[in-house]
Amino acid sequence: MGAVSVALNRFGYGARPEEALPEAPRKWLRDQLDRYDPSPRIIADQPPTRDAAALLADYNRQTRMARQDAAASPMPAADTASDADPVREARRRAGQQMRQFYIGAVAARTQATLSTPAPFVERLVHFWANHFAISADKLTVTGFAGAFEFEAIRPHVLGSFGDMLHAVERHAAMLLYLDQAQSVGPASRAGIAARRNGRNIGLNENLAREILELHTLGVRSVYTQQDVGELARAMTGWTVAGLGRGAGRRAGAGQAVPGSFLFADRLHEPGTRTLLGKNFAQAGEAQTGAILDMLATHPATARHVATKLARHFAGDHPPEPLVARLEHNFLETGGNLPELYRVLIAAPECWGDAPVKFRTPWEWTVGAYRALGMRDVAQPRALVNQFVQLAQPVWRPGAPAGFDDIAASWNGPDSLLRRVELAERFAARSRDRIDPRARAAKLFPDALSAATQQAIARAESPGQGVALLLVAPEFLRR
Amino acid sequence: MISRRNFVSAGAATMLGSTLGARMAFAAAPTDKRFVFIIQRGAADGLGTVAPVGDPAFVRQRGVLAEDFADAPRLDTLFALHPQLAAVGSLYEAGQALFVHAAASAYRDRSHFDGQNVLETGGSRAYALHDGWMNRMLSLLPANDARGIAVAASVPLAMRGPVSVASYAPSNLPDASEDLMTRVGMLYAGDVELDAAWRQATATRAVAGDAGARRNAQATGELAARLLADPGGSRVAMIETGGWDTHAQQRGRLGAQLGNLDRLIGALRDGLGPLWDDTLVVVATEFGRTVRVNGTGGTDHGTASCAMLLGGGVAGGRVLADWPGLSDGALHENRDLRPTTDLATILTGTVSAHYRVDPALAMRAMFPDARSGPAVEGLMRG
Numbered sequence: 001m002g003a004v005s006v007a008l009n010r011f012g013y014g015a016r017p018e019e020a021l022p023e024a025p026r027k028w029l030r031d032q033l034d035r036y037d038p039s040p041r042i043i044a045d046q047p048p049t050r051d052a053a054a055l056l057a058d059y060n061r062q063t064r065m066a067r068q069d070a071a072a073s074p075m076p077a078a079d080t081a082s083d084a085d086p087v088r089e090a091r092r093r094a095g096q097q098m099r100q101f102y103i104g105a106v107a108a109r110t111q112a113t114l115s116t117p118a119p120f121v122e123r124l125v126h127f128w129a130n131h132f133a134i135s136a137d138k139l140t141v142t143g144f145a146g147a148f149e150f151e152a153i154r155p156h157v158l159g160s161f162g163d164m165l166h167a168v169e170r171h172a173a174m175l176l177y178l179d180q181a182q183s184v185g186p187a188s189r190a191g192i193a194a195r196r197n198g199r200n201i202g203l204n205e206n207l208a209r210e211i212l213e214l215h216t217l218g219v220r221s222v223y224t225q226q227d228v229g230e231l232a233r234a235m236t237g238w239t240v241a242g243l244g245r246g247a248g249r250r251a252g253a254g255q256a257v258p259g260s261f262l263f264a265d266r267l268h269e270p271g272t273r274t275l276l277g278k279n280f281a282q283a284g285e286a287q288t289g290a291i292l293d294m295l296a297t298h299p300a301t302a303r304h305v306a307t308k309l310a311r312h313f314a315g316d317h318p319p320e321p322l323v324a325r326l327e328h329n330f331l332e333t334g335g336n337l338p339e340l341y342r343v344l345i346a347a348p349e350c351w352g353d354a355p356v357k358f359r360t361p362w363e364w365t366v367g368a369y370r371a372l373g374m375r376d377v378a379q380p381r382a383l384v385n386q387f388v389q390l391a392q393p394v395w396r397p398g399a400p401a402g403f404d405d406i407a408a409s410w411n412g413p414d415s416l417l418r419r420v421e422l423a424e425r426f427a428a429r430s431r432d433r434i435d436p437r438a439r440a441a442k443l444f445p446d447a448l449s450a451a452t453q454q455a456i457a458r459a460e461s462p463g464q465g466v467a468l469l470l471v472a473p474e475f476l477r478r
Numbered sequence: 479m480i481s482r483r484n485f486v487s488a489g490a491a492t493m494l495g496s497t498l499g500a501r502m503a504f505a506a507a508p509t510d511k512r513f514v515f516i517i518q519r520g521a522a523d524g525l526g527t528v529a530p531v532g533d534p535a536f537v538r539q540r541g542v543l544a545e546d547f548a549d550a551p552r553l554d555t556l557f558a559l560h561p562q563l564a565a566v567g568s569l570y571e572a573g574q575a576l577f578v579h580a581a582a583s584a585y586r587d588r589s590h591f592d593g594q595n596v597l598e599t600g601g602s603r604a605y606a607l608h609d610g611w612m613n614r615m616l617s618l619l620p621a622n623d624a625r626g627i628a629v630a631a632s633v634p635l636a637m638r639g640p641v642s643v644a645s646y647a648p649s650n651l652p653d654a655s656e657d658l659m660t661r662v663g664m665l666y667a668g669d670v671e672l673d674a675a676w677r678q679a680t681a682t683r684a685v686a687g688d689a690g691a692r693r694n695a696q697a698t699g700e701l702a703a704r705l706l707a708d709p710g711g712s713r714v715a716m717i718e719t720g721g722w723d724t725h726a727q728q729r730g731r732l733g734a735q736l737g738n739l740d741r742l743i744g745a746l747r748d749g750l751g752p753l754w755d756d757t758l759v760v761v762a763t764e765f766g767r768t769v770r771v772n773g774t775g776g777t778d779h780g781t782a783s784c785a786m787l788l789g790g791g792v793a794g795g796r797v798l799a800d801w802p803g804l805s806d807g808a809l810h811e812n813r814d815l816r817p818t819t820d821l822a823t824i825l826t827g828t829v830s831a832h833y834r835v836d837p838a839l840a841m842r843a844m845f846p847d848a849r850s851g852p853a854v855e856g857l858m859r860g
Contacts, residue, residue, distance in 0.1 A: 202773025
């Protein structure tokens, strides 16, 4: 593939039939940094975090009341297990509404990707959302998943890594997903009071560990279990207004918009913390703030981020010289993201002729929709199910490490079969409106193999030709 | 069918040229053996699965998590089984379930990804090896026995490597037309990576049939049984389960997880029928969880956990453990169950006995970097 195909497919999400091909591929990419819209209409119209928070707070309230009622007048076990169980009913209703938010957000994300004037930057939004992964399979996270990307990632994709880190770790979705909202300092006022009452509440180190392992320094780098514990203690008090459990919820009651970040001093472990040999004596919220600032510009973080970016654009085994240049740039600019993107655009390692990546299901799907000229998502629910079938449900990697960014995770026999099944359905919808020979030439101006051209030309119908185009080797890789 | 079988044979034949090839003579005769590895991703709490209720520190250390075991079936004087594990419990009573406790891989840190990498590659540290111990196990087996399948949309690391492996997961998409399938096959003929994947995909689809339509735990067990029972189908399978990372409110979540695992295993046993006598199932996770309950009714990442060996040939009805104890002083880094058994010695011990392969050879192939001592003997009957 030549430079035009690389720009379109490796950096972007594939060509659209009605758009002119970029004449100067590198400039086309650089210009996108000015064209990107952090809040296009379809995304601005999505319900914000406070809407999902209000739903979840309401559900928590119902659950608590039902439990109190049950405690006041114990019911026989058979009744509590039936469908009339108010807790179960509240859970079902809340789950349904949260899921509605989730489905709408997946459709909005997809639609924004189909019509964007800056596909390269959209790709970076999705890259970072996966770097700071949350997983919507947790009921408390489902309704916030879209808002997380729209509020914590999109506004910062052209800012600094540190700004994005702060926004991410303060967002309700992250604080709930990795249990931070429930963590209580053992020596905090709430912790001491709870122990006096014989209740066992305390630290949860989940988010602290993943910040060090996944978000900043990287696994097997420079931190120890001791550092995890210290960050967990510093972070106590970081919670979500209206949504923390027990002590956290009461500490924030009536203080702020539900779902917004809340520092609850009652939960905060007092004292100086020591992380990576540095002392952090700050009081309250500023303590973790200072730690995040240190982590955001740490050399290990630079290395970690450089490696992941290089892997995304230069191949599963990223070339060391490119990683080193990105790392150097990160340290020099203090984590200025557009500067990193410029390094990628300028890097010869990213412009090799042979494809370097196997498209993930997400990339393949939006690439196919763009190739077919689609702009709207007609059936959001079906779209969500489709991503499940392709084994990459949006914002649901199932683990805080996010989805893998290597071919072996996506090129299995079964996933290939699914793509062929879907391609036939996509093609059926576009039947007879598309000449697959012309479309293939348009989409891959300098990269179409003879075998693919021949297979398409010999198809029994235009629809079948379109299906073959969508699963051709050129289309599965970038 | 034929195309895939040829392909797998070709994969095995390639191995003859490698260093392992010469050792294939040890297990040349085809058998009826089946092998299933169920991975628990997310660090399953071994202490909440097979609980050391007889340990004097158990109730104090486990707090609210001890309550699930108030009426749980006792396995022996020390251990009790989580009440959700009914099918597994009945296997135990029949002498077909063996639990290995305080077991861990060589990994001693607390990252899921690295821990799973070590569990699946069989290396001594993360990223030391690039393919999986199951794939290297396949290289020890006669071609007929070495037909592996991942019951998943893609092949997990434990099964990746030079021996070709199929993958298949339930789907609710309508099948593509036969004509398109044929043309896609032709289109991929010149592309090594896609051609191999496509041959396996089409062959497996033919075996799975209707069982490929549902996705719950029981259905997954039924599907795996079907893929393994078919005479021309697979002999070795890997099944992935997730959701074990119970940082908060562990009681209900772990109970539901174990219930699903139990249904999966029950369906597998029922679906295999008489073949169960020749089947070995191994259940294992990347590491365990903290001994003490954390501040949110859950547990954090720990070290040792509990593995299960199930099947007609397992010398079961017992818990194998060099029990380290739960008192404060006995814990690993004052928080985790101390590992006293290396999973590598269990996996090689059980696999070598199952397939009658020399244990030292199995160890060298499956865990080439292991410094854990010899394979454990006596895990299988006969």
